[in-house]
Amino acid sequence: MTQTSNELAISGTSSTGLVLSNDTMDKAFRMAEMMASGRATVPKHLQGSAADCMAVTLQALQWNMSPFAVAQKTHLVNGTLGYEAQLIIAVLQSTGAIVGEFEYEYQGDGDNLQCRAGATPRGKTQIKWGEWLALKSITTKNSPLWKTNPRQQIAYLQAKNWSRLYTPGAILGVYTPDELAHPQPVEKHMGPVDEVKDPYPQDQFEANFLKWKEVITGGRKTADQLIAFTYSRNPNLEFTEEQVKKLRALDLKPAAAAQQEVTDVQPKSTPAADAPTLSPEKLQADMAAATDLEKLYELGSLLDAIPDEAQRLRLNEVFDARVAELEGQ
Numbered sequence: 001m002t003q004t005s006n007e008l009a010i011s012g013t014s015s016t017g018l019v020l021s022n023d024t025m026d027k028a029f030r031m032a033e034m035m036a037s038g039r040a041t042v043p044k045h046l047q048g049s050a051a052d053c054m055a056v057t058l059q060a061l062q063w064n065m066s067p068f069a070v071a072q073k074t075h076l077v078n079g080t081l082g083y084e085a086q087l088i089i090a091v092l093q094s095t096g097a098i099v100g101e102f103e104y105e106y107q108g109d110g111d112n113l114q115c116r117a118g119a120t121p122r123g124k125t126q127i128k129w130g131e132w133l134a135l136k137s138i139t140t141k142n143s144p145l146w147k148t149n150p151r152q153q154i155a156y157l158q159a160k161n162w163s164r165l166y167t168p169g170a171i172l173g174v175y176t177p178d179e180l181a182h183p184q185p186v187e188k189h190m191g192p193v194d195e196v197k198d199p200y201p202q203d204q205f206e207a208n209f210l211k212w213k214e215v216i217t218g219g220r221k222t223a224d225q226l227i228a229f230t231y232s233r234n235p236n237l238e239f240t241e242e243q244v245k246k247l248r249a250l251d252l253k254p255a256a257a258a259q260q261e262v263t264d265v266q267p268k269s270t271p272a273a274d275a276p277t278l279s280p281e282k283l284q285a286d287m288a289a290a291t292d293l294e295k296l297y298e299l300g301s302l303l304d305a306i307p308d309e310a311q312r313l314r315l316n317e318v319f320d321a322r323v324a325e326l327e328g329q
Contacts, residue, residue, distance in 0.1 A: 028057045041071075043071060045076035056071050089102060089163075102155075104117055114132045116133065121167060130158055133158055138157065198237055200239045224248070278306065
């Protein structure tokens, strides 16, 4: 087992790179099967499920962490796998997304206790602080430690909130159990008036809807995952209730039927004029010219269509480097 774990130690590898490497995927699958047969070493919700263990293994590889250690920090909530806030803090440190450790400041006590978390993002020299959060404003408190050690629990929560704001790419959109227990991806922001988000422009929503439909019905993301991803890239905008319903309805549609709808409503234009060419040279140039992460990830979804494996791996390196550049701006 030690040899397998060492062979699987891959630092800074993207999900695309992992999937494209047959050797790594084969080793990861063997690790997943080993995990699924465990009893004391993996939590009950992962026992006997090689597929779920495979998902945890791939996530651990991207974080350069032990799959067994990551598995112990997962929980099954409403049928969805959640990751503990304690793990998210460790991820930010192990991936180098932050310099040093988190710092916490407190004020007040009892129900009036407030906390804020701060850390220094990679490439920066000064600490960035999150907003203050009051203990009495927290509605989801699943752990008994909220009563016995509220300072620790609110610190964990604030570190997670900080990571959502400043380093969303490092945690790759994973959710913690408290978020999954009461998922609220589209509720109105309840903070100060000057923090209320603007509604997502309807014309922009319609322009992106066909692309999002393919992503959801193709199984690459659920509607809520896409919504959370879009929020991380457009933090000042918020989907309307009707827009959310329209996206979530796609989770229930068969991919073939949804694809037919896409075909039926496509504008009457020459396909070559709308879709970027799949030549490696053109794709590399387009990625280098991309000025925002949403456009870059759209181009990254085309990597699988490059037939030559060596070219795919080279372009994947270009993609990862460009993501790092845009996230560091």
